[in-house]
Amino acid sequence: MQISQLFNYPVKSCKGNKLSTMEIDGFGPKWDRRWMIVDPDGRFITQRQVAEMGQIGVTVSSDRVCFDYHSEKIELSMIEAQGQKDERLVTVWQDKLSGNRIHHPVNAWLSQKLGREAQLIYMPQETVRQVDLEYAQLGDRVGFADGFPFLIISEASVEFLAEKVGYPLDVQRFRPNIVMSGCDAFAEDQWRQIQIGDIVFDLVKQCSRCVIPTIDLKTSQKQPEIMQAMLKYRKQGTKVMMGQNALHRGEGCITIGQEVKIIR
Known part of the structure; x- marks a missing residue:
C-alpha cells in the first residue's frame, strides 16, 4: 500500500493543489x-x-x-x-x-x-485552534479546516462510488490530503494508526460528508446522484461517511509512492 496522491488547500473551500511532496508542520500539511x-x-x-x-x-x-x-x-x-x-x-x-x-x-x-x-x-503561526478533545490530545491544533488537519481516503473507495454512480469521480471532490492505493474499498474505515516514513497518523473519526462532493469540479453544478449513492452505500445513522479524519504525530515530508504501513 502506498501514497498515490497528495493535496493541500491553502484557502478553505477553494481549489486544491496536487503535490508530489508534502511538507508537514505543526498545523498539518504546510499552508x-x-x-x-x-x-x-x-x-x-x-x-x-x-x-x-x-x-x-x-x-x-x-x-x-x-x-x-x-x-x-x-x-x-x-x-x-x-x-x-x-x-x-x-x-x-x-x-x-x-x-x-x-x-x-x-x-x-x-x-x-x-x-x-x-x-x-x-491564521498566524501563534494561533492554536484546539482539535476536539473527544478525538485529540491537548495541544493538537488545526488551521481553518472543518475540524482535523488531515483527511485520508483510498482510491478504491472513490472507485467503488464511481461505479455505483456510473461515471468517473475525481478524488478531489472529497478534498483529501492523502490518497492511498493498494487496498480494498473502505479499508481505511478499519485503520486506527498508520505510519508513512517517520510520521505516524492517528485515524480518529470517519468523515461525515456534506453536499461538497456532489459539486462538479469544472462546472460547479451539483450532481445529486452522488449523494444518493452515498446515502445508499455509506449511510451510518443519519450521516454518510467517506474517508478518515486524522491527526499527525511528527513533522517532516511525505511523497507520492511512499509505503504506508498499518500499525493498528
Whole structure:
C-alpha cells in the first residue's frame, strides 16, 4: 500500500493543489487552510453557500500567494497575504477565534467572483485552534479546516462510488490530503494508526460528508446522484461517511509512492 496522491488547500473551500511532496508542520500539511474567506460578520464562507469557490485556484510560494479564476489572476506578496492582527473574531462552525485581516485589492476581486462581500483572513503561526478533545490530545491544533488537519481516503473507495454512480469521480471532490492505493474499498474505515516514513497518523473519526462532493469540479453544478449513492452505500445513522479524519504525530515530508504501513 502506498501514497498515490497528495493535496493541500491553502484557502478553505477553494481549489486544491496536487503535490508530489508534502511538507508537514505543526498545523498539518504546510499552508493547508491557513487562509479563509469570511462575510462582513466574520462567518466563514464555503462551497456550501457559493459553489463557485471551487473554481478559484490558490498557489503559495516562498514569497507570493497567487489567486486565479479561469484566465484572471491576482497576486499578493507573502507579507501582504499574512495580513495584520485584528481583535475582531471570525467564526468556523462553533469556534470563534482571531485571524489576521488582509487589506488588499484581493478582497474586492474575491467579492466580485463570489457575488457577495468577502474578506480574506490568515491564521498566524501563534494561533492554536484546539482539535476536539473527544478525538485529540491537548495541544493538537488545526488551521481553518472543518475540524482535523488531515483527511485520508483510498482510491478504491472513490472507485467503488464511481461505479455505483456510473461515471468517473475525481478524488478531489472529497478534498483529501492523502490518497492511498493498494487496498480494498473502505479499508481505511478499519485503520486506527498508520505510519508513512517517520510520521505516524492517528485515524480518529470517519468523515461525515456534506453536499461538497456532489459539486462538479469544472462546472460547479451539483450532481445529486452522488449523494444518493452515498446515502445508499455509506449511510451510518443519519450521516454518510467517506474517508478518515486524522491527526499527525511528527513533522517532516511525505511523497507520492511512499509505503504506508498499518500499525493498528
